[in-house]
Amino acid sequence: MSDLSISSFVRQELIPERPAPVKVTGFVGFLRARLFNSPTNILLTILGLLLLWVTIVPAVKFLLVDAVWSGTDRTACLAQNAGHPVGACWPFVQAKLGQFIYGFYPQAERWRVNLTFALAAILLLPLLIPRLPAKGLNAGLFFIAFPIVAFFLLRGGGLSGFGVNWVAHLLSGFADSIGDLGRKLARLGETTAVIGPLLQLLGNLAALLGTAASVLIWPLIWLEKQIQASSYPVWADFAATAMIVSVALFVLNGSIRTGWRALIVSLATFAGIGIVIAVMGLDRGGLPIVDSGLWGGLLVTLVVSVTGIVTSVPIGIALALGRRSTIPLIRFFSVGFIEVWRGVPLITVLFFATYMLPLFLPGNFKVDGLVRALIGIALFSGAYISEVVRGGLLAIPRGQSEAASAIGLSWWKTTALIVMPQALRHVIPGLVNSFIGLFKDTSLVSIVALFDLLGQIHASFADPVWATPTTLFTGFAFAGMIYFTFCFGMSRYSLFVENRLNAHRG
Amino acid sequence: MTTNPIVGITGLNKWYGDFHVLRDINIDVAKGERIVICGPSGSGKSTFIRCINALEEFQEGRIVVDGIELGPQLRRVDEVRREVGMVFQSFNLFPHLSVLENCTLAPIWVRNIPKKDAEAAAMKYLERVKIPHQANKYPAQLSGGQQQRVAIARALTMNPKVMLFDEPTSALDPEMVKEVLDTMVDLAHEGMTMLVVTHEMGFAREVADRVVFMDAGQIIETNTPANFFANPQHTRTKLFLSQILR
Numbered sequence: 001m002s003d004l005s006i007s008s009f010v011r012q013e014l015i016p017e018r019p020a021p022v023k024v025t026g027f028v029g030f031l032r033a034r035l036f037n038s039p040t041n042i043l044l045t046i047l048g049l050l051l052l053w054v055t056i057v058p059a060v061k062f063l064l065v066d067a068v069w070s071g072t073d074r075t076a077c078l079a080q081n082a083g084h085p086v087g088a089c090w091p092f093v094q095a096k097l098g099q100f101i102y103g104f105y106p107q108a109e110r111w112r113v114n115l116t117f118a119l120a121a122i123l124l125l126p127l128l129i130p131r132l133p134a135k136g137l138n139a140g141l142f143f144i145a146f147p148i149v150a151f152f153l154l155r156g157g158g159l160s161g162f163g164v165n166w167v168a169h170l171l172s173g174f175a176d177s178i179g180d181l182g183r184k185l186a187r188l189g190e191t192t193a194v195i196g197p198l199l200q201l202l203g204n205l206a207a208l209l210g211t212a213a214s215v216l217i218w219p220l221i222w223l224e225k226q227i228q229a230s231s232y233p234v235w236a237d238f239a240a241t242a243m244i245v246s247v248a249l250f251v252l253n254g255s256i257r258t259g260w261r262a263l264i265v266s267l268a269t270f271a272g273i274g275i276v277i278a279v280m281g282l283d284r285g286g287l288p289i290v291d292s293g294l295w296g297g298l299l300v301t302l303v304v305s306v307t308g309i310v311t312s313v314p315i316g317i318a319l320a321l322g323r324r325s326t327i328p329l330i331r332f333f334s335v336g337f338i339e340v341w342r343g344v345p346l347i348t349v350l351f352f353a354t355y356m357l358p359l360f361l362p363g364n365f366k367v368d369g370l371v372r373a374l375i376g377i378a379l380f381s382g383a384y385i386s387e388v389v390r391g392g393l394l395a396i397p398r399g400q401s402e403a404a405s406a407i408g409l410s411w412w413k414t415t416a417l418i419v420m421p422q423a424l425r426h427v428i429p430g431l432v433n434s435f436i437g438l439f440k441d442t443s444l445v446s447i448v449a450l451f452d453l454l455g456q457i458h459a460s461f462a463d464p465v466w467a468t469p470t471t472l473f474t475g476f477a478f479a480g481m482i483y484f485t486f487c488f489g490m491s492r493y494s495l496f497v498e499n500r501l502n503a504h505r506g
Numbered sequence: 507m508t509t510n511p512i513v514g515i516t517g518l519n520k521w522y523g524d525f526h527v528l529r530d531i532n533i534d535v536a537k538g539e540r541i542v543i544c545g546p547s548g549s550g551k552s553t554f555i556r557c558i559n560a561l562e563e564f565q566e567g568r569i570v571v572d573g574i575e576l577g578p579q580l581r582r583v584d585e586v587r588r589e590v591g592m593v594f595q596s597f598n599l600f601p602h603l604s605v606l607e608n609c610t611l612a613p614i615w616v617r618n619i620p621k622k623d624a625e626a627a628a629m630k631y632l633e634r635v636k637i638p639h640q641a642n643k644y645p646a647q648l649s650g651g652q653q654q655r656v657a658i659a660r661a662l663t664m665n666p667k668v669m670l671f672d673e674p675t676s677a678l679d680p681e682m683v684k685e686v687l688d689t690m691v692d693l694a695h696e697g698m699t700m701l702v703v704t705h706e707m708g709f710a711r712e713v714a715d716r717v718v719f720m721d722a723g724q725i726i727e728t729n730t731p732a733n734f735f736a737n738p739q740h741t742r743t744k745l746f747l748s749q750i751l752r
Contacts, residue, residue, distance in 0.1 A: 399598040
């Protein structure tokens with residue numbers, strides 16, 4: 001204890017608050033405090049201004065001042081005709097805009113693409129605005145109903161059957177392949193020396209199993225035959241499926257006591273499906289088929305990126321949880337999956353999906369080229385997303401899941417209600433980072449003969465009608481603006497979501 | 507007193523790897539009994555009460571809670587957890603849910619109670635811990651003492667028969683210890699069966715029926731609070747008491 005602390009002090013009046021001196025606030029205060037507060041900062045400010053001058057002035061000059069705004073072919077964008085050095089050649093973009101957006105989608109059918117875009121916007125916007133109600137219904141429509149409708153809108157074609165037909169085909173195919181496998185094994189057993197009898201036994205067992213399965217599903221096959229023989233097979237099948245599923249849901253949810261809600265939801269869903277089938281004429285062959293080889297431009301970019309983003313999140317979450325599972329098989333599978341897909345370049349994945357996969361698949365099993373690319377991209381980005389999600393899971397203290405267990409929540413409920421919501425909030429920046437990366441990576445599909453926006457723009461450079469010195473720069477500037485608009489939009493929206501969801505951090 | 511125990515523990519042994527952390531714990535807790543467990547840090551007292559609702563697994567022994575037997579296989583863990591509430595040292599409230607949502611989560615998702623009823627019941631418990639007016643705030647906006655009282659309310663919403671407290675006041679500022687202890691005293695007077703790991707000897711004196719002293723993974727001494735503090739038997743107990751009571 002020194003002498004200083006001995007003298008006692010008691011405050012008589014508390015000091016009132018007073019405003020800060022003027023010079024640290026306001027515009028002048030900002031200039032002084034942030035831009036010109038030291039020699040180094042003065043230098044940096046000047047350098048920064050110079051940099052802006054050097055980049056922005058030429059850009060504005062190229063895109064706006066020297067740009068040519070109207071014309072019908074390349075002559076308008078030549079310096080000798082324009083009378084000044086020519087910047088961007090916007091008539092080129094104008095003339096090619098249809099291609100940039102739709103690719104080679106037939107002119108007469110482009111309304112279908114527009115309608116799909118409109119539907120997507122109508123369903124997505126209310127989903128993004130937190131104040132609007134009925135988020136569950138909205139999400140269901142966007143994530144489940146919309147993709148199906150979009151498929152039939154964009155590609156066209158109709159249905160030849162419904163639930164009963166699909167299930168019957170799937171099951172009978174399954175039973176047949178088991179039986180076939182068994183017979184093959186048995187035949188192999190006859191000609192093999194040592195393990196022959198064993199193979200024969202196994203084969204006969206499998207063949208028996210196949211036969212038993214086909215006997216078991218016989219009522220279903222019979223029902224399917226009756227339905228297909230009727231005058232309106234799709235509608236008959238639809239009615240049968242609706243009835244079977246609704247009754248099953250009703251019974252599973254507690255019949256007369258508590259099953260009414262499930263029944264109503266099921267019937268309403270089927271009514272919605274029925275309306276879609278009727279409106280789109282899916283029972284009468286639907287819209288004319290536009291092969292995905294004709295799709296292109298922004299349409300392909302959006303289809304690939306939206307599908308990739310929407311499907312990679314559930315894949316990523318499942319893999320992240322799998323990687324932390326206590327069950328070794330699941331853990332090893334998840335780790336293996338993640339490492340393989342992350343260890344391979346996306347180009348390789350796309351090449352493999354497009355050119356090599358068909359070699360492995362059985363001959364009668366054909367998958368559309370775009371769908372193959374979509375699956376490849378979804379699995380690829382799923383692996384990346386899973387590591388982002390795992391980062392979020394690591395940030396959740398153990399006490400959270402312990403507390404959830406202590407009040408009786410099961411592992412699934414703990415994960416869905418406590419752990420995952422918090423983990424995903426932590427990793428919004430990382431997730432959006434991945435989404436933006438994915439959005440731009442979609443341009444790689446052009447190497448597997450799919451023409452996305454960038455590929456389409458690139459292809460249009462070859463048109464001699466628009467061959468000018470600045471066509472190339474104009475096209476890329478346009479592509480840059482489109483990509484930037486989408487990515488910047490995602491980035492801003494994610495900041496908004498972050499601020500909203502982190503309100504609880506006080 | 508131990509004819510019909512609500513919690514019965516016999517021959518409980520637990521190892522962390524090779525480390526024998528709980529050694530042959532035997533104790534019966536009667537309905538409505540308040541037990542304070544104390545001991546130096548690392549003595550296994552937290553591990554012990556965490557075994558009772560199966561947050562820790564154990565290798566040997568048997569725990570029976572209200573007739574539900576919990577062996578080393580932890581087969582009936584869900585049933586036991588529905589009977590036992592727990593309050594943690596670090597509160598462990600769910601930060602992304604409001605206070606009210608913290609208290610309605612388990613009733614809605616475990617007991618399938620309609621949301622309206624669950625909220626009404628939760629408000630009742632929040633009133634009991636004297637913070638109904640904070641119901642719509644998030645945990646981070648509350649003080650430590652308030653958070654711990656919410657945690658107590660959250661545990662109570664499941665109507666547990668037994669409440670476990672794992673050092674409920676150790677993470678609190680001194681000014682806030684009292685409000686939490688008052689809540690616990692109220693709970694004790696209402697007849698709740700409580701197992702409390704704590705160093706608050708005042709609380710032990712006021713409400714405990716028995717004090718259990720643990721060291722090195724075993725129960726060293728068990729006695730009524732009066733005898734425990736006035737007349738400790740074991741040398742280890744005497745040493746411990748001389749260090750914490752000044």
